[in-house]
Amino acid sequence: MAEVTEQELLEEKKNRDAEDVGGNEEEEEELSFEEIGLDPRLIRALSKKNIQKPTPIQRVAIPLILEGKDVVARAKTGSGKTFAYLFPLLQKLFSERGPKNKAAPNAFILVPTRELCQQAKASSLIELCRVQLKVVQLMSSMAASDLRTALGGLPDILVSTPGCIPKCLSTGVLQPSSISGALQILVLDEADLLLSYGYEDDLRALTAHIPRHCQCLLMSASSRYISCSTCDKLLYILALLKLELVQKKVLIFTNTIDMGFRLNAGN
Numbered sequence: 001m002a003e004v005t006e007q008e009l010l011e012e013k014k015n016r017d018a019e020d021v022g023g024n025e026e027e028e029e030e031l032s033f034e035e036i037g038l039d040p041r042l043i044r045a046l047s048k049k050n051i052q053k054p055t056p057i058q059r060v061a062i063p064l065i066l067e068g069k070d071v072v073a074r075a076k077t078g079s080g081k082t083f084a085y086l087f088p089l090l091q092k093l094f095s096e097r098g099p100k101n102k103a104a105p106n107a108f109i110l111v112p113t114r115e116l117c118q119q120a121k122a123s124s125l126i127e128l129c130r131v132q133l134k135v136v137q138l139m140s141s142m143a144a145s146d147l148r149t150a151l152g153g154l155p156d157i158l159v160s161t162p163g164c165i166p167k168c169l170s171t172g173v174l175q176p177s178s179i180s181g182a183l184q185i186l187v188l189d190e191a192d193l194l195l196s197y198g199y200e201d202d203l204r205a206l207t208a209h210i211p212r213h214c215q216c217l218l219m220s221a222s223s224r225y226i227s228c229s230t231c232d233k234l235l236y237i238l239a240l241l242k243l244e245l246v247q248k249k250v251l252i253f254t255n256t257i258d259m260g261f262r263l264n265a266g267n
């Protein structure tokens with residue numbers, strides 16, 4: 001999964017670099033939201049927010065996510081990463097008829113600390129699109145009864161820190177079978193921070209119940225457009241393997257024997 005996606009993202013970067021260098025002669029027209037497959041309801045909602053055309057990360061990530069691919073994307077802060085996954089996530093939930101097992105949300109957005117902000121962004125888009133989706137935010141400081149009340153409202157999207165998941169499972173607020181039956185999209189926002197904040201055990205509590213068909217999106221900030229350094233790739237591949245987010249067969253090619261050994265040891 002990650003390899004195919006990354007290849008496509010790198011292709012886009014190459015094209016952009018070529019444009020930057022070759023520049024002026026043949027400037028390619030940038031694709032619009034419509035051309036990358038966004039639903040008219042979302043496009044109308046965006047124009048109300050004065051968002052007219054996709055940013056580079058959105059141009060690459062949105063079509064891949066709409067196609068159902070698992071995506072690992074890195075782009076610098078403020079480049080539009082949140083919307084790069086939020087637009088297609090909302091579109092998939094309101095236009096595709098997925099499993100309507102409302103014993104658990106259909107999408108989980110896991111964030112290191114800024115859940116409030118992501119919930120507000122999702123809620124305002126849902127409101128502007130006038131679609132029937134409900135987003136709820138959970139915090140690990142919430143009592144089990146509050147978690148139960150929040151999830152009792154049958155939300156479609158759950159925004160929380162990973163710490164909430166084991167709590168929901170251990171208190172019976174969420175059943176493992178409900179997650180397996182309902183979860184269609186899992187987003188790890190700020191994935192590098194999530195992994196460095198010591199959330200690995202919490203994430204594992206969830207990954208054990210992620211269904212095979214669930215689409216996984218890993219987003220993270222970077223000072224570069226898309227990470228392609230050896231070090232970063234290794235970190236991501238390790239994370240994907242360790243968290244068992246890659247659930248199908250994959251072939252991984254390494255440049256050096258050393259990297260092959262390191263990957264093997266990490267798994």
Ligand SMILES: Nc1ncnc2c1ncn2[C@@H]1O[C@H](COP(=O)(O)OP(=O)(O)OP(=O)(O)O)[C@@H](O)[C@H]1O
Pocket residue numbers: 050051052053054055058075076077078079080081082083084221
């Ligand atoms: N296509 C777009 N056109 C214009 N503005 C946009 C577009 N996409 C996002 N924005 C605006 O850019 C700002 C940053 O977007 P967003 O939060 O998605 O970026 P981010 O990469 O996730 O940033 P961070 O790493 O800080 O979370 C927001 O104010 C958002 O409204």
